[in-house]
Amino acid sequence: MKVTATLEKTLALSAHAGAVRLPSHLRPRAADGAARRTIATCGARKSDWATRHGSASRSAAAAAAAGGSSSGSTGGFYTSREEFLASPEAQEIILRSMASMEKKQKWHAAPSGGEVQFSVVIAGPDGPEEGYGVGLVKQRVDYSKPESCKDLVNPEEVVIREPTIQVLFDYPLSTPTTETLHGDVPGGGGFTRRHLLACLQDVYTHIYAEEEAAAPVPDRSGRSLLNRPTTQGPYGIWGHELGDLLLTGMKKLGAEGPWVRRSATPSAKPEPAAQPPAAVASNGAGSSAAPPPPDAAKAAPPAPAPTTAKASAQQPSSDLAELKRVLATAVAAQEQYSQYSQEQVDQIFYAAALAANQARLPLAKMAVTETRMGVVEDKVIKNHFASEYIYHKYKDEKTCGMIEEDPAGGVTKVAEPVGVVAGIVPTTNPTSTAIFKALLCLKTRNALVLCPHPRARKCTIEAARIVRDAAVAAGAPPGIISWIEEPSMLVSQSLMSAPEISLILATGGPQMVRAAYSSGNPALGVGAGNTPAVIDETADIRMAVSSILVSKTFDNGVICASEQSVVVVDQVYDAVREEFATRGAYLLNEEEKEKVRQKVIINGRLNADIVGQSVQRLGEIFGINVPSWAKVLVAEIDVIGKEEPLSEEKLSPLLAMYRASTFESAVAKADRLVNLFGAGHTSVLYTNPLNQKHIRLFERTIKTVRVLINCPASQGAIGDIYNFHLDPSLTLGCGTWGSTSVSMNVGPRNLLNIKSAIERRENMLWFRVPSKIYHKAGCLEEALSDLRGKERAVVITDRPLYDMGFAKRVTDVCRALKIRHRTFYNVPPDPTLACIKEALDEINRFEPDVIIALGGGSPMDAAKIAWLMYEVPDIKFEGLAMRFMDIRKRVYEIPQLGRKAALVAIPTTSGTGSEVTPFAVVTDERTGQKYPLADYALTPTMAIIDPLFVINMPKGLTAAGGIDTLVHAIESYVSIFATDYTKALSREAVRVLVKYLPRSYNNGPNDFEARERVHSAATMAGMAFANAFLGICHSMAHKLGAQFHIPHGVANALLISHVIRYNATDKPMKQAAFPQYKYPQAKSRLAGLADLLQLGGETRDEKVIRLIEAVEQLKAQVNIPPTIKDVLGAAREAEYFAAVDEMAENAFDDQCTGANPRYPTIADLRQILLDAWDTPILPLTTLEFPPKKREGSSNGAGQVHPARAAPSGVPLSPEAIWDTDRC
Template sequence: MSNTFVAGKRVAMPTAKPAVPSVRIGGARRPVRVVCEAVAASPSPVASKAEAAAPASAPTVSHAEPAKKERAPVTDDALVALKALLKRSVDAQHVYSTFTQEQVDEIFRAAAEAANAARIPLAKMAVEETRMGVVEDKVVKNHFASEFIYNKFKHTKTCGVIEEDLAGGIQKIAEPVGVIAGIVPTTNPTSTAIFKSLLALKTRNALVLCPHPRAARSTITAAKIVHDAAVAAGAPEGIISWIENPSLPVSQALMQAPEISLILATGGPAMVRAAYSSGHPSLGVGAGNTPALIDETADVQMAVSSILLSKTFDNGVICASEQSVVVVAKAYDAVRAEFVRRGAYFLNEDDKVKVDYTKGLSKEAISLIFKYLPRAYANGATDFEAREKVHYAATIAGMAFANAFLGICHSMAHKLGGAFHVPHGLANAALISHVIRYNATDMPAKQAAFPQYQYPTAKRDYAELATMLSLGGTTDDEKVVKLIEAVENLKKQCDVPATIQEIFNDPKLDAEYLSRLDTIAEDAFDDQCTGANPRYPLIADLKQIYIDAHSAPILPIKSLEFFSKIV
């Protein structure tokens, strides 16, 4: 162990030989291996690729390339601002690429110390803004991303000759790649920004951060702290920058911009795929859903402790958190006993029948909504009881779907709202009855893996809701029809339009909607909620639901049968 100091604080750190990337000197501007310690490029500062590519613009879709997704274009003002931001970054990187190792190390140190000093207020800001995670755990992440990263790489050479083999006549030379695009997720809005900023500074690269829209304030604050400390230590102005008003079209325009030389993408699968398809070298981290395997050779106490600590850290928002545990038969009893000893709880068969936690919450929320939402809507200014009960219903429903996740109603509402600016609640209301009909089958062609049903139960579950609400009906099919009728009546009481066409109330939007259905349906299929739907849909099924929900009310409904008319 060695003693190291940051901002006057001494910490014990394991000594380790830093890994140095191997590069080849030559005309190629791409690194042989994309890493953040040091990467290869041309011997001169990285210039803009504007000569070889068209200026960055909004992604467009060619009719000759149907595989590409259509996205809303970037506004002219946003595009002008992005181009100006990238020019400043290119200019700053040109200057920074000439700095010596001593200058870079001092900037790296100053920026790390500033980020570490702000680790607690940044953690508080992140939780306040995103409503995700635990303040104390985000402090740990900010601490790791600043002080620990500094101590890990402070002695790593990233300028000029970093290794020489005199006998072989080979030199390893570290050169910057240029301007890096950094995509930052809502789950780790400050620690990811700090981490990427410090690695860019250590390697003489410029960084343009694109925050998640729901975490823009905390990400930008973290980036500004690092930037200001780096500039105060001698770095050029604009070496770390950020997009003030992030959005999906802007992030795509950033990733496809010719000024970008490397993308560090942290986010969902769609964002990572967008980075990989941008035409630039990319490193992507995202989906996670990590399983843990415990076999008979494992140290059971350590394995169980590690899983529990990892899964509960920051409320499990880190993509590397364990989502499931697989135990070999020989170790099962010991592992189960250790989980129980540590406070874990295993549902028994009686629990599953009598105390289904998620279904219980769901049913209570539904009951409250049917009873109190019409009152809250009609008399909200004076009916305080109804408003209170609706708030309870929203909270309880949130607890339920946080445990069980969502399905295609939300997948489709996400894309409907994103493409046509329909509020998310209204979009869900427009689709919900059609999704109930779609899911209410005992014979789905495909069944999703995420819910882990032994066999299809959605129709029976919907029928139970009808029974709970005293809606009538004899068979499960009749009860589900009664449930759909009740949902539509609830919507009517709250003045929710019966169709998407009524929501638009604009023939031009109707025409645009119908022309974009292929793309919207594909995007909905790719949404993270789709895999948790009880019936795994075909893209054609989603398109048909969009068509059905647009054109005519679902009532009167005579049958639950769903046939995709799309071929």
């Protein structure tokens, strides 16, 4: 599909008389001679141009009216603006005119008599060089004198700045829109809508000035299109007049442009157009009539299209229709191919690779002939690599069905093809890239639709055809590999954005790759390269220089990974320079370097004329004399940046060389070269392989995904040649540094969707407790005898226990064992960091090998934390206090303790269970922040459960500790982490407490059995919740106690019955996630506890209600009030309700919440706190949550609690309630 003929005329006209200033990045690729010929044409006088082109246009128009067409198309003219604007041709012209449109174009009026630069569009000859470019003309022009504008363009004064970018073909648009578009083409610009309008205005002005003067063509407002106020636009033309201008231009230009007439589709047989009798050929055979003379053409307007022309289609429409057909075939072929087995795929893969390898030489010759780039012999190697190396690497790789299986882990991976792949092929490596992408798609059961570069269309298609035919002969579906026969920007864009495309595999320039990424379909692309090679003072200079030359001369340097610069440490610079000269490099002098600079980068873009050219051809382009023996040009330079063209990518046998004072300076220069022009691609270091210091510095500093050591870049980066662990590939990802989505050499895995079939597996569970647990009355002395051999001990306790002589009982045994000892007894009720630091100072001075914790929860918490800080001095409490979902997967970890000292825990209360748990709490006295710490490293080494220490425990502490133990047992029993080991301990603890806690409370030291059994139950419950964790009762109790200074055991007692009711459901709104906890089990487990206690009940609901009644009865027996209001008093009601929301939110974030069987919402926790304020839970008839408010007083007036109806023993006074400190 070509629009070159028409746009050549319109753009050439627009250049005449400075009509339009096109951006300088539209560059000529044409040879100098062809360019000058075209410039001369553009620079002709208006009358001369009209004589040459206007008459030809009129002749063509007359021929078209007679049924012929100079372009070979058939059909009639469009007869209305609306008809044309609705056509695919108009849309394509608009799209083509808008690549890289900028919303705000700067149009500056040249001052009268000022020197201005005019943009002159240059059209190259037919063939691979076809395209447009821009030359710049400087000339003094006085706009007040019309005669000074006659010969604005003088061919002798035109300076060709840079080659064409083939904007019409190579750089598809990201979004087809006729309003605004920011596409990506080299230089950041291209044809815009304004440019097209300006061109059409000039067409109208220059060709039809006489007709307009005689009979002006009005617009919809009745004004002449020629006489516009300049305030309406750059040329007085608005978008709604586009159709008017196009229609007028078409009627005058006739059939010269492809958008002038409707053209027949290739598959449709054109119908003969209606022709005037005078235009019918005299031979009567229906052949094309001879063109009439110019005058006749001028007099006879073109005939309108006949109604039968509806069967024909315009060229863009036919190309898009062909694309749809190709895509439909590819989709069908891929669906069939996706069912092939691995064996069938491997046979096809083998046959296709073999065929490609056999055609490596003819394909190489075709590529060089068509693209005029590279070296035949080297392209043979690339074709060989793309077939043989790719086959060898991936022949045994599984790409179909199940590719990995781990029965023990329960993981199976299944490979599925992505679908239809769009392959974008560059002009530098056309055949090898086509082979590579085709083989990858065949190996992965994908279909491939190739979009060749216009300059390499024939050789790319031939390579694809060879692979396809071999694959089909081996059994592949016929349409599994296909291509676009006539590539264009519109078709390329349509291909990449087509819904049938599953993945774009883009290899090409940065703009093409960015267009692929912005197409709306997933894409894998590559980035630009500007590979630096650093040579340090320890390198093998001969190997380094030879390797660089091997790489830089390979295919005339078109490999994007090839070295662009060499950075040499000063110590060996002269030797490296001499070695380059010895091995065939030509070192440029200052005059030659300046000439090269002028031609390497033009208007900010690489001069395409030098890409892939030989050294001798480069000499011709640069205007320098290059010796016949030279194989690389080397320019010694100092500057890095856009101000130095030689520091950029050159894609030719042209190399920059820098001197660096030190290796660190060399690395810094290489890093700058990479970051400025080739981030992410490739870098090379030549050094002694044993010089790991330099290697590590280089690989840490340079931001490239391929860091090659002592390897030529071109051959090393593509993999499997100089290192066999780098995958072979011709699509080299550059990671996010290079604005790409892949940071590896693209291979089959990138073209697969990997399905992971994951079977349910349960976590490995453990039961972790102190390695030694001693229990029974009087076991202290025997247990401590296990410490024989220890030398120094520190006892940590509190002042009351010290004063009561408890600590002396321990130190006496230590003395008997000849263990030196110290006692620290300043532990407050809530351990603080200041207290811990004081204890730690004592420990560090004494350097004990055993620490003995003696007391309730507070001394044991202090001892655990002091032990931790003694073993790990740099511990961070903030990290250790972080919440976790699984304690074994927490972010913050601490090493196993015990390297310096063992920890022995001796409880003197029955409740906390801290002697066997991995938990501790410490308070920062400066901020009031509590740090609840949890880690199995905190589990004591030894626990001594001697009931003699609790014989005289006060009633209040007995009640609070006993209910705390009961809550530990119940919550650990229904926890999602509960196991057979923990549930057995939980059940026994519940049974013992219900039976013996009232006796222990009422009889005190007179009932040793009860005290002993409750003490043992506390430790059993501790072992259970140490491994199964707790639930929301403890979450809320932590916050309630901290907010209102309620003892921890009492806070638990006030909430536990409400929590049991909340958890007792088989249909929770949310269930905590843990593989062992397969379905809601809390109600059945709670009912099981009722059965254990023989509480009766027919249904599970009834049994749970009986359990709640038993808990409330137990609380009453130990004189714990039923509601929070009873503890705090009615006067604090407002204070309580004001704190409920904050307590609920903080409780939700408590570590215990995650193990609760019914995963709560914050609103649920708030409701429980409200329910627990003033309404006793009994009597209870239903487990419904939230509970319906009972009739009567909101605070439960008239409801009798067991504690009030049948008190057991002496009731707790308010003072007694507060006398239940953890110690």
